[in-house]
Amino acid sequence: MNPEDFLTEAESVRIWRQFFDRVHTLTRRLPQAERDDIRLEIASHLSDSVEQQDSSNETDRLRLAIGKLGDPEEFVRPMVADRLLTVGGRSMNPRAIAVAVYYSLYGGIRTTVLAIVVGLGYALSFTFAAMALGKILFPGHVGLFLNDDGPFILGGTLHPEAVTPEVLGWWIVPLATMTSIILYVGLSKALRLLKTTRSPPSL
């Protein structure tokens, strides 16, 4: 479907092409016939959507139509994954299958990895807070112990006499507290940022 056939404004045509560049990128791993099929269906949808709006401004109508359709990253990717699996299965091409599986897992793995990293981050933040509190409650047992005989200990130990010297003293309280807060705030900000870059929930 040629945009120039039914779009009259240069700006609309530009927006249209820009949108389909994104679709094109997402479908690049598919055979040409599949790419054309997806592209044509989306184009047909957009053209219907543009036609059925009231606004007289064509560019506004197209922008709204694209907005209602949603992020191509959200709805094209699962289609590509599915079709790659079908195509890959038919061709028995291991590379095609690997790519398809990657696309299928992409959404899931990203979320899982993020969850683990964030979870560990918060746990670490809590550990530092506990360290600061521990120093106040058990001053002799908490600190940074530079062990002459082995690895150093940052934290608490049941046998401080075995791991001298302790080098931070009371400085560990403000240092650990600050680290804990920085981690916590940093993680929360990062989480908010990551959540807002995700597109609206799909099926």
Next chain:
Amino acid sequence: MNDVTDPADVLRKRISSWESQARKGVLELVILLHLSRKEMYGYELIRTIKQGAELNLSEGTIYPLLNRLQKVGLIDSRWAEMDSGKPRKYYHLTQLGTDYLPALKEAWWEFSQSIGEMLEER
């Protein structure tokens, strides 16, 4: 920022959000139901569905779902060209889809009934 939120408003929004999620859960059934009555193309389908209920759903999300239903053989598609020259991909139920739909409807009623019974308890 205005901190005064009407609790009734909060509840209404929460219920609306739940309902939206619940409808998404039965989208497959809804699509098959529509297609059992009439052959439809993607845009027509999502518009019909959205007329029935306001879903927080981008229109594009119907396509991977249609793709999947086609992949498992419940629906099939054909390209048709309108008089205007515009191409449209029409979807319809396959024989498998036609056989599957009553079973899916039955499953839905059983599920709905079991929830209803749960609500009746206490």
